[in-house]
């Protein structure tokens with residue numbers, strides 16, 4: 569079968585490889601779509617994602633497809649089911665797994681990171697991480713259940729309530745997801761700061777963002793204003809503005825991933841005086857069911873945010889930044905008919 573293999577750091581090759589065998593607890597999936605994100609950029613460049621990827625490896629931790637075979641112990645899915653896979657596999661034995669914080673697992677493995685993922689015709693996953701896709705959700709939309717779940721985990725770490733006024737900093741795919749998600753979780757006003765006029769306008773006209781700020785064009789985010797601030801860029805300057813724009817009693821979700829050696833400055837008196845909560849967020853534990861329900865109910869509309877459909881050849885252009893403004897790219901492997 570055909571696969572896009574990361575054969576070395578910064579080297580992607582289309583190869584003919586062996587179709588994987590199914591173990592008793594595993595499911596074989598005919599891939600429909602595989603999403604591609606910043607983590608894949610990092611893995612491609614030889615940097616760690618949620619875990620280290622060691623070439624040769626098939627990336628594709630965001631994915632969807634149709635079950636074509638199940639191992640003898642599998643009870644939750646059957647052949648023909650439309651599914652999506654939570655890439656993260658927790659050990660169930662470490663201190664974090666045994667204290668209900670599996671995302672912090674000391675022995676994390678992941679489909680599309682430490683084992684082959686969706687950039688191939690068929691891939692396997694343990695049945696424990698395979699989820700049925702509701703009938704009214706397309707396999708293309710289902711391919712981004714993993715990033716949606718990361719955002720759902722982030723909002724689940726906050727105390728949200730309708731009176732709050734929220735600001736999302738970052739008009740990438742994740743920031744755009746948060747605009748819809750915060751409203752789905754009941755927050756009455758969500759504002760968006762970004763750098764791309766078209767995206768800011770779309771989120772205002774179509775997805776309910778109230779005020780938008782183009783910070784590249786000099787728009788100033790008001791200080792001390794927001795009960796909830798989601799930082800979804802990962803740069804020191806946006807992390808600093810997340811703190812500055814938070815109101816007294818504010819909660820700041822540091823969702824963006826900064827460089828391993830990056831730091832940002834925080835005024836210690838502000839932390840005290842505002843009684844700030846600064847919350848990190850790592851991956852997506854136990855969030856797939858909520859994410860699929862949000863897609864099925866229409867509270868999350870992701871297809872308009874999915875800007876690029878790639879094939880194996882154009883993945884290289886994506887990781888090398890040749891595609892211009894990409895909100896979200898997916899690789900069409902088998903397509904809806906997979």
Ligand SMILES: NC(=O)c1ccc[n+]([C@@H]2O[C@H](COP(=O)([O-])OP(=O)(O)OC[C@H]3O[C@@H](n4cnc5c(N)ncnc54)[C@H](O)[C@@H]3O)[C@@H](O)[C@H]2O)c1
Pocket residue numbers: 605606607715718737738739740741742743761762763764783800801802806822823824825826849850851852894895
């Ligand atoms: N915590 C997690 O589990 C998790 C999961 C997925 C992604 N992330 C991180 O979230 C961040 C956003 O993800 P993404 O996929 O949307 O990435 P992305 O790179 O597509 O988006 C970042 C966006 O930020 C915008 N931006 C750049 N500078 C800005 C500025 N000064 N002010 C406002 N906006 C600015 C750009 O328009 C860009 O689209 C990344 O850092 C990513 O690594 C974290």
Ligand SMILES: [Zn+2]
Pocket residue numbers: 604605606607608629630714715
């Ligand atoms: Zn991802």
Ligand SMILES: [Zn+2]
Pocket residue numbers: 658659660661662663664665670672673674675676
């Ligand atoms: Zn563990």
